[in-house]
Amino acid sequence: MDILLVASAFNSLSQRLYAELSDHGHRVDVVLASQGPGPVRAAVRELRPELIVAPMLKTALPEDVWREHTCLIVHPGPPGDRGPSSLDWAVAEQAPRWGVTVLQAEAAMDAGPVWAAEPFAVPPAGKSDLYRNEVSDAAVTAVHTAVRRYAEGSHKPLPQTHESVDVVWRDAFRQERRRIDWERDDTATVLRKLRGADSQPGVLDELLGREVFLHGGHPEDRLRGRPGELLAQRAGAVCRATRDGAVWIPELRPRRNSGDPAPFRRPAASVLAALAGEHAPPLPQAPVPFELPADRRTWTDIRYRQHGGTGFLEFSFPGGAMSTEQCRRLLAAYEYALTRPTRVLVLGGARDFFSNGIHLNVIEAAPDPAQESWDNLNAMDDLVEAVLRTTDRLVVAALAGNAAAGGAMLALAADQVWCRTGAVLNPHYRRMGLYGSEFWTYSLPRRAGAQTAERLTAEALPVSAATAERIGLVDRLVAAAPGDFAAEAGRLATGLAAVPDLDRRIAAKAAARAADERQRPLADHRQAELARMHAVFFDPKAPYHALRSAFVRKTPAGSPRPLAAPAGDVR
Numbered sequence: 001m002d003i004l005l006v007a008s009a010f011n012s013l014s015q016r017l018y019a020e021l022s023d024h025g026h027r028v029d030v031v032l033a034s035q036g037p038g039p040v041r042a043a044v045r046e047l048r049p050e051l052i053v054a055p056m057l058k059t060a061l062p063e064d065v066w067r068e069h070t071c072l073i074v075h076p077g078p079p080g081d082r083g084p085s086s087l088d089w090a091v092a093e094q095a096p097r098w099g100v101t102v103l104q105a106e107a108a109m110d111a112g113p114v115w116a117a118e119p120f121a122v123p124p125a126g127k128s129d130l131y132r133n134e135v136s137d138a139a140v141t142a143v144h145t146a147v148r149r150y151a152e153g154s155h156k157p158l159p160q161t162h163e164s165v166d167v168v169w170r171d172a173f174r175q176e177r178r179r180i181d182w183e184r185d186d187t188a189t190v191l192r193k194l195r196g197a198d199s200q201p202g203v204l205d206e207l208l209g210r211e212v213f214l215h216g217g218h219p220e221d222r223l224r225g226r227p228g229e230l231l232a233q234r235a236g237a238v239c240r241a242t243r244d245g246a247v248w249i250p251e252l253r254p255r256r257n258s259g260d261p262a263p264f265r266r267p268a269a270s271v272l273a274a275l276a277g278e279h280a281p282p283l284p285q286a287p288v289p290f291e292l293p294a295d296r297r298t299w300t301d302i303r304y305r306q307h308g309g310t311g312f313l314e315f316s317f318p319g320g321a322m323s324t325e326q327c328r329r330l331l332a333a334y335e336y337a338l339t340r341p342t343r344v345l346v347l348g349g350a351r352d353f354f355s356n357g358i359h360l361n362v363i364e365a366a367p368d369p370a371q372e373s374w375d376n377l378n379a380m381d382d383l384v385e386a387v388l389r390t391t392d393r394l395v396v397a398a399l400a401g402n403a404a405a406g407g408a409m410l411a412l413a414a415d416q417v418w419c420r421t422g423a424v425l426n427p428h429y430r431r432m433g434l435y436g437s438e439f440w441t442y443s444l445p446r447r448a449g450a451q452t453a454e455r456l457t458a459e460a461l462p463v464s465a466a467t468a469e470r471i472g473l474v475d476r477l478v479a480a481a482p483g484d485f486a487a488e489a490g491r492l493a494t495g496l497a498a499v500p501d502l503d504r505r506i507a508a509k510a511a512a513r514a515a516d517e518r519q520r521p522l523a524d525h526r527q528a529e530l531a532r533m534h535a536v537f538f539d540p541k542a543p544y545h546a547l548r549s550a551f552v553r554k555t556p557a558g559s560p561r562p563l564a565a566p567a568g569d570v571r
Contacts, residue, residue: 320353355407
């Protein structure tokens with residue numbers, strides 16, 4: 001069918017639905033509702049879709065659109081659940097099970113008849129992690145069911161007035177409910193409040209006399225202090241005492257002052273330093289080794305563990321973005337992993353994002369964004385090059401979640417790429433006005449062929465895990481639930497380390513790398529890519545700077561039709 005996706009943003013769920021509906025043979029286009037009803041009406045008139053699907057909306061569809069066309073709304077709540085903050089309530093109330101409902105648009109919010117619904121178990125994860133994983137899986141299943149039922153033409157959607165549906169209206173989840181009482185709330189309560197607002201909107205609080213939003217939360221097992229006291233810093237995060245323990249907060253966002261540009265979240269320690277300046281109290285560093293003892297229950301964004309002949313280098317950065325400092329620390333951890341006696345090394349986190357490449361928020365906040373872009377890119381290149389030059393063992397990239405731009409190229413640098421079936425890849429850079437680096441001119445054609453590599457980088461469209469396997473970007477699909485991926489990847493890696501011909505595979509890999517180096521050295525790829533990137537970074541008129549700022553500050557930029565030609569021909 002001809003399907004039009006209407007969304008407030010082309011976010012992870014919208015991208016996944018676009019990619020997977022396309023895989024099923026549908027002709028799919030996208031229009032953003034963030035620039036008002038005009039572009040939505042124009043897209044409907046131009047495309048004349050057979051069906052409209054709204055994966056993520058912050059505003060109502062125009063009445064004339066939903067009256068004249070069948071419009072299916074993807075609601076992140078079970079049948080009968082209504083209101084704008086469904087997932088917030090699920091996290092706050094510790095719901096053991098939740099669901100996604102695909103319902104038909106009507107005048108009343110979330111009140112239309114139900115075309116499909118899919119339940120899921122709720123893990124103890126942050127709201128944004130939950131949204132990109134369990135919610136996304138359930139939403140895709142429910143949308144496929146609803147689209148099939150609509151196409152067949154005989155299905156009658158279930159009215160929410162049906163006796164089997166319990167209708168519950170849940171108000172918007174406001175900051176008053178999120179506020180932390182550091183003197184009274186125990187650690188479990190603090191973590192629940194932080195996780196319920198980890199990406200958006202954050203938890204409004206006060207630090208050093210300034211109002212800030214707290215983003216994300218993780219438990220600490222040893223540090224203690226007066227409730228609310230800042231105790232330490234680690235890897236850009238800050239540790240804050242609760243009444244019965246402490247929590248790590250990875251990111252902060254200053255509250256917006258009238259007339260100022262929209263602030264954005266970034267590593268907590270850097271935000272505190274910027275807000276307090278020379279008056280910032282010295283926070284001691286609380287480093288931990290890459291290999292944590294089994295009894296430690298503290299937070300770190302990078303850790304190494306080993307099982308027999310297999311090493312696991314686990315990393316998890318908020319939003320999948322990797323700053324200069326994070327890239328350098330991950331490279332140090334990778335170099336440490338190479339000193340360990342293993343024959344297989346697995347890269348990736350247990351859940352959620354693999355990597356999205358350079359850290360645009362940190363770049364935007366830098367005194368010199370061009371120089372920080374350059375430093376960040378070189379640090380990312382150093383990491384990717386280290387993976388490409390590893391010839392004494394097999395390296396596996398295990399993608400529990402999405403990967404984009406330089407993060408996708410980090411994955412492709414590995415010998416094998418294993419990908420959860422629900423992940424989405426964006427192996428391109430052009431929508432940020434960039435040519436790209438991270439050795440993409442070597443890794444992408446090596447796997448997909450020159451013609452497909454050119455198409456992927458020129459079209460700049462999201463790719464489903466299934467399509468990524470079909471075109472050679474992924475070696476193995478792992479059909480696991482989000483919470484089961486890490487264990488399944490570990491089992492597969494242990495099996496790989498035990499194959500009888502492992503030494504032959506490693507030797508063949510080393511020989512292939514040597515042959516490629518003779519044909520065109522990696523240094524040549526890097527130099528050519530960086531020359532193109534340097535020209536963009538240090539050109540204040542390059543589209544990259546405006547696109548980056550709009551992306552970071554969540555302001556509309558470019559066409560409301562995100563599948564149109566990417567901004568700036570940087571080829």
